[in-house]
Amino acid sequence: MLQLVLTILIYLIMVIPVGSYLYHIAAGKHTFADPVLNRVDDVIYKISGIDPHKKMDWKKYALALLGTNAVMILLGYMILRIQSIPIFNPNGVGAMEESLSFNTIISFMTNTNLQHYSGESGLSYLSQMLVITFMMFVSAASGYAACVAFIRGLAGKSKNNVGNFYSDLVRIITRVLLPFSIIGGLLLVWQGVPQNFSGNVIVDTIEGAKQIIAQGPVAALEIIKHLGTNGGGFIGANSATPIENPTILTNLIELYSMMLLPGACVITFGKMVRDRKCEAQAGSTAFTVRSGVDSRSFTARFFGREGRTIFAAMSILFVIGLGICFWAESQGNPALAEAGLSQSMGSMEGKEVRFGVAQSAMFTTTTTSFTTGTVNNMHDTLTPLGGMIPLLHMMLNVVFGGKGVGLMNMIMYAILAVFICGLMIGRTPEYLGKKIEGREMKLTALCIIIHPFLILAFSALAVGTQAGLEGITNPGFHGLSQVLYEFSSSAANNGSGFEGLADNTIFWNITTGLAMFFGRYLSIVIQLAIAGSFMKKKFVNDSVGSLHTDTATFPIILVVVVYIFAALTFFPVLALGPIAEHLTLWA
Amino acid sequence: MKENIKGMLHYIRQAFGVSLVLMLVCGLLFPLLLSDLSAILFPHQAEGSLIEINGKAVAAENVGQEFTEDYYLWSRPSAYHYNVYIENADGTQTYQDGTEFSGIGSGSNNYAPSNPELVERVEADMAFFLEKNPDVKPEDIPTDLLTASGSGLDPHISPKAAEIQIPRIVAASGLEEDQVRKIIENHTTSKLLGVFGEETVNVVKVNIELGTAMGLLQN
Numbered sequence: 001m002l003q004l005v006l007t008i009l010i011y012l013i014m015v016i017p018v019g020s021y022l023y024h025i026a027a028g029k030h031t032f033a034d035p036v037l038n039r040v041d042d043v044i045y046k047i048s049g050i051d052p053h054k055k056m057d058w059k060k061y062a063l064a065l066l067g068t069n070a071v072m073i074l075l076g077y078m079i080l081r082i083q084s085i086p087i088f089n090p091n092g093v094g095a096m097e098e099s100l101s102f103n104t105i106i107s108f109m110t111n112t113n114l115q116h117y118s119g120e121s122g123l124s125y126l127s128q129m130l131v132i133t134f135m136m137f138v139s140a141a142s143g144y145a146a147c148v149a150f151i152r153g154l155a156g157k158s159k160n161n162v163g164n165f166y167s168d169l170v171r172i173i174t175r176v177l178l179p180f181s182i183i184g185g186l187l188l189v190w191q192g193v194p195q196n197f198s199g200n201v202i203v204d205t206i207e208g209a210k211q212i213i214a215q216g217p218v219a220a221l222e223i224i225k226h227l228g229t230n231g232g233g234f235i236g237a238n239s240a241t242p243i244e245n246p247t248i249l250t251n252l253i254e255l256y257s258m259m260l261l262p263g264a265c266v267i268t269f270g271k272m273v274r275d276r277k278c279e280a281q282a283g284s285t286a287f288t289v290r291s292g293v294d295s296r297s298f299t300a301r302f303f304g305r306e307g308r309t310i311f312a313a314m315s316i317l318f319v320i321g322l323g324i325c326f327w328a329e330s331q332g333n334p335a336l337a338e339a340g341l342s343q344s345m346g347s348m349e350g351k352e353v354r355f356g357v358a359q360s361a362m363f364t365t366t367t368t369s370f371t372t373g374t375v376n377n378m379h380d381t382l383t384p385l386g387g388m389i390p391l392l393h394m395m396l397n398v399v400f401g402g403k404g405v406g407l408m409n410m411i412m413y414a415i416l417a418v419f420i421c422g423l424m425i426g427r428t429p430e431y432l433g434k435k436i437e438g439r440e441m442k443l444t445a446l447c448i449i450i451h452p453f454l455i456l457a458f459s460a461l462a463v464g465t466q467a468g469l470e471g472i473t474n475p476g477f478h479g480l481s482q483v484l485y486e487f488s489s490s491a492a493n494n495g496s497g498f499e500g501l502a503d504n505t506i507f508w509n510i511t512t513g514l515a516m517f518f519g520r521y522l523s524i525v526i527q528l529a530i531a532g533s534f535m536k537k538k539f540v541n542d543s544v545g546s547l548h549t550d551t552a553t554f555p556i557i558l559v560v561v562v563y564i565f566a567a568l569t570f571f572p573v574l575a576l577g578p579i580a581e582h583l584t585l586w587a
Numbered sequence: 588m589k590e591n592i593k594g595m596l597h598y599i600r601q602a603f604g605v606s607l608v609l610m611l612v613c614g615l616l617f618p619l620l621l622s623d624l625s626a627i628l629f630p631h632q633a634e635g636s637l638i639e640i641n642g643k644a645v646a647a648e649n650v651g652q653e654f655t656e657d658y659y660l661w662s663r664p665s666a667y668h669y670n671v672y673i674e675n676a677d678g679t680q681t682y683q684d685g686t687e688f689s690g691i692g693s694g695s696n697n698y699a700p701s702n703p704e705l706v707e708r709v710e711a712d713m714a715f716f717l718e719k720n721p722d723v724k725p726e727d728i729p730t731d732l733l734t735a736s737g738s739g740l741d742p743h744i745s746p747k748a749a750e751i752q753i754p755r756i757v758a759a760s761g762l763e764e765d766q767v768r769k770i771i772e773n774h775t776t777s778k779l780l781g782v783f784g785e786e787t788v789n790v791v792k793v794n795i796e797l798g799t800a801m802g803l804l805q806n
Contacts, residue, residue, distance in 0.1 A: 003782045044612075048604030049597070064602075071602045075610065120691050134614030138606075166605055173609065178617065182624075189625040192649050194635040196622060200691060201635060203644040205652055206798050207659070209683060211671045212691045213647050215635050219625065220618035237693035240737030246636075246649040248784030332730070333700040339710050345730035345745070349705065350695050352736050353663070353743040356785035378737040380697040478699035500697030585701050 003358055004326065007252070008319075011259055016302045018260045019267025025175050026148045026268050027275070037174050044170050052167035057160040058532030061149050062525050064165035065142055069109055069521075072138060076131045077105045089124035090199030096122065103509035108135035110520035111143055111403055113225075113232030113373050113495035114486075114512055116504040120214045120235050125197060128234060133221045140228025141172040143403025146524050147265055148172075150408050153531025154432055155272045160535060162528070176261070177227055184223040187253055192246040195219040214243055226257035229402030231373025231495040239363075239376045240352055248354055251376060255363060258372040262400040265407045266314070270307015273432060305550035306432065310410055312555040317399045317562065318369050321389045326361040328386035334586055350381025361386065368393040371402035373495025380474070380482065380498040384582035387498070388574060391485050394492040395570050397451055398562060405493065408527045410558075414549065415444050415530075417561040421547050430546055434537045440530055447526045452569040454491040454515045459483050459573070467507035473500040477584065481577035490515035638795065640804055646791045651742035655683055657719065658760035658801065659794045660752055660771070663731060664712055665739040667692045695735045709733050720755045727751055743787035746775055760801050770796045 024031050045052050056064065080101040084094045096104065100116055107114045108131065117123065123132065145168035152162045189195050198215045205211050218234045222244050225231060231238075239245040239254055299308050332343025346357035355363070360377040367374050368390035379390055393399050398410040415431055419441060422429030429436040462468030462483045471486075472479040485498040490512040497503070503512070540546075548554070625633035636648040646652055651662050653671040662669065672680050672688035680688040698705035712733050717725060732748040749771045757764045774792040778784050798804040 003778075003784075006782060044605070044608050048608050049600050050605060064598075067598060067602045068605060071599075071606045072610075075606060118692060118694075120693065129618045130610060130614040133618060134610045137613035137617075138609055166601060169605065170609075173613065178613070181617065182621065185621045186624060186628065189621075189629050189632050192632045192636050195618075195625040195633045196635070198634070201637065201644060201647075203637070203646060205671060206640075206645055206795060206804055207654060207656060209653075209671050209673050211646070211650075211652055211669065213635060213637075213650050213670070214691060214693075217618045217622060219633075220621045224613075235693050237695070237738040237740070241693050241740050242649040242651070242738065242742050243635075243740070248779045252779075252783065333705075335700060335706050336709055336730075336734075339706050340713065340725045341709055341733055342726055342728060342730055347700065348730040349698065349700070349734040350737045351734075352738065352741050353731050353745055354741075354784055354787050359784060376737070378695050378697055380699060381695060381737070383700050473697065474699040474702050476699075476701055478701055481699075498697070499694060500699070581699070581701050 004362055015263040019264035022264040023268040023271045040174050041170055050166040052164055054164055055161040056164055058162050058528045061162050061165050062528045073105050073109050077101055079131050080127055083124040083127040088126040093124040099506045099509040103513045106513045106516050109139055110493050110516045111139035112493040112516045113230045114490055115232050116509055118236035119233055125216050136224040136228045136230040137173055137177055140403045141169050143405055144172050145169050147407055150527055150531045151269045151272050153535050155276045156535050157276055180227055181223045184257055185219045188219045188222055188250055191250045193219040193222055226254045229258050229370050229372040239374045245376055258370050262370050262402055262406055266307050266311045267303055270304020273306045274304040309550055309554050313558040314400050316559050321393055322365040325365050325386045325389040328383045329357045329361050347383050350378035364390050367496055369399035371492055371494045375496050379496055380500040384578040388578035391488055394488040394494050396566055397492040412444050412447050413562050417558050430540055433539045434534055435540055439533055443526050443530050447523055450522055451491055454519055455487045458487045458511050458515050471502045471508055477577055477581040484573055484577055487515055491519035493520050649742055651740050652791050658756055660790050662790045663741055664735045666696045667739040669740055693738050693740055695737055695739055722754050723751050742789055742791055744790055746786050746788055749788040762800055
């Protein structure tokens with residue numbers, strides 16, 4: 001328990017400077033590394049023929065994002081299909097077949113990292129680097145770029161300029177992802193994560209048998225896998241393996257790598273919105289009054305008042321989830337207790353001894369809240385309620401969320417909460433100083449409905465067809481949980497799995513590929529459209545009737561709205577899956 | 588019209604340009620740079636932390652192994668038998684229990700807590716363990732020893748899981764109890780800063796020292 005509290009406290013201390021740094025990058029402000037990195041960026045712009053100062057409206061921005069991602073998908077797909085060539089392929093891995101290549105490439109471009117192959121036998125080192133590691137950088141950077149554009153739209157400094165996609169993409173990689181990856185990667189190697197180009201090693205054990213041990217450029221992939229909230233492992237069992245995650249220290253490094261940037265995004269949002277407010281009020285007397293309030297509040301200074309609201313709501317959701325997951329896992333498995341095995345250590349099936357129940361619950365809740373999808377224990381083996389938390393957090397998809405997408409989703413809910421409250425007090429709803437009208441509400445509703453629609457419709461298809469049913473490997477209610485988990489993970493672009501599911505078939509490859517694709521791009525385009533629509537509006541003056549979103553009560557309203565919507569859409573399936581399994585197990 | 592085509596071409600050129608450059612930087616230069624830096628700073632770890640005896644690799648520090656001899660410490664069950672296999676005279680490869688070895692893998696059986704096969708496996712393993720360790724009472728077996736890890740490669744067991752194996756190891760190895768206890772202690776790691784993670788015993792390292800003490804391995 002103590003280690004969980006300390007783990008979270010350390011996170012809160014670290015996220016503030018990282019958030020401040022990310023804000024400097026997003027707002028194009030000066031940072032200490034500019035003299036070197038500006039030159040690097042200029043070289044990249046020059047070779048690619050990019051004019052980084054060209055302004056884009058939301059449509060051009062979205063088109064640039066989609067076009068670039070399409071080209072990357074094409075290049076990656078070709079490499080997967082010809083990976084059998086003897087370049088960086090000491091283990092002689094063959095080419096990947098079509099439907100699996102389709103699934104894999106969509107999976108990595110959409111930052112999902114759902115894996116229907118096993119890394120140590122399914123990919124050559126060339127693919128691990130040129131496709132997987134590359135996509136981990138660019139898919140994360142694409143997500144952050146979209147988020148930064150979205151924030152610019154909401155902060156509303158100009159009428160139609162959300163920034164330049166190419167320059168955002170490049171700057172996020174050269175200033176955030178690459179430097180953090182080099183430092184973090186070296187720390188991982190220091191702790192024992194391999195980084196080499198040798199083939200798998202076969203050793204003669206001291207009992208006279210043989211053992212095959214995986215090698216390869218693991219650390220490079222490992223660090224960006226977490227920093228970019230990607231989650232696809234070098235090795236089949238992902239960060240549960242002692243090759244990717246050998247010590248408790250690597251576990252903490254990986255944990256913080258995935259938590260820092262999504263949290264930092266919220267801070268960036270808070271600061272950019274505050275900037276706009278300060279500018280708008282500069283010169284008026286209101287400015288001095290307001291900034292006086294700001295500087296007195298410690299949290300408002302570091303998070304920005306609006307950022308603080310969002311951060312608080314996400315934190316409440318996270319801590320509730322973590323608490324339930326940890327409690328459920330600590331209870332152990334009653335079926336094994338009946339068989340005579342002591343359950344004093346909690347439910348250890350599928351967990352590593354070095355992480356135990358506490359750090360496994362922490363990692364599980366984090367990977368699904370921050371939509372990473374990396375696992376340090378097998379989620380399929382979690383207790384019913386312990387496994388319901390990762391499932392629920394992917395269904396919500398707003399608890400921090402990876403690469404900025406969680407922030408955008410949470411703001412959808414914030415708009416919704418403002419709208420509902422506005423109806424209750426009989427005022428026109430406003431958010432961030434702008435009126436919310438029909439167009440924004442329609443887009444928001446569409447955006448919120450897509451996610452449950454993808455999950456529930458595809459799950460229904462899977463349990464309604466033979467091809468879908470064949471994938472289920474656990475009997476009873478847990479079978480439904482396996483299906484739900486797979487599609488929640490796809491639609492939320494998470495990528496973790498109830499790995500028992502036999503998912504490398506044409507049915508599963510295609511359906512999850514589609515869920516990932518629509519889950520990613522439809523949301524991003526709609527959210528950019530909302531930002532575009534916000535930009536065109538005039539700021540309304542604060543009045544007595546305005547609903548303030550920077551108060552202590554608003555995060556609670558937000559949490560309640562999120563839970564109500566989750567309950568309305570997902571409670572029936574959760575009752576049929578994990579809750580039913582829990583009731584039978586503990587009966 | 589001409590403007591449109593020109594704009595389109597420029598758009599495609601930018602998308603391809605930035606994709607190719609970033610592929611080179613992130614997918615090739617970054618892993619190569621990290622490999623070079625690691626090879627200079629941490630050569631042992633970068634090469635997989637292999638443990639060598641007489642110049643021949645016998646294990647990796649962080650990867651568990653399956654042990655079957657009574658005088659060695661046993662690991663947790665693994666769906667992939669820790670990728671430990673034997674080559675038979677007819678050229679086929681099998682796990683040590685005789686089932687087919689289908690190449691390198693990792694993971695678990697992914698049994699749900701409610702899956703009856705999980706209970707069957709635990710009951711079978713427990714019966715075998717009690718037969719080989721007659722002094723142990725079933726309720727004293729710690730949870731980790733009879734449950735499979737997530738990776739199937741877990742190098743550790745809990746100190747209690749090592750403790751209950753000591754009588755068997757002493758009887759089978761002919762070593763003193765104090766010596767066995769000392770060896771296990773040598774490879775027991777406490778929690779990081781006394782708080783994070785769990786207390787662990789590295790099975791592979793213990794067994795290499797046990798084997799050396801028994802004179803089976805010349806180090």
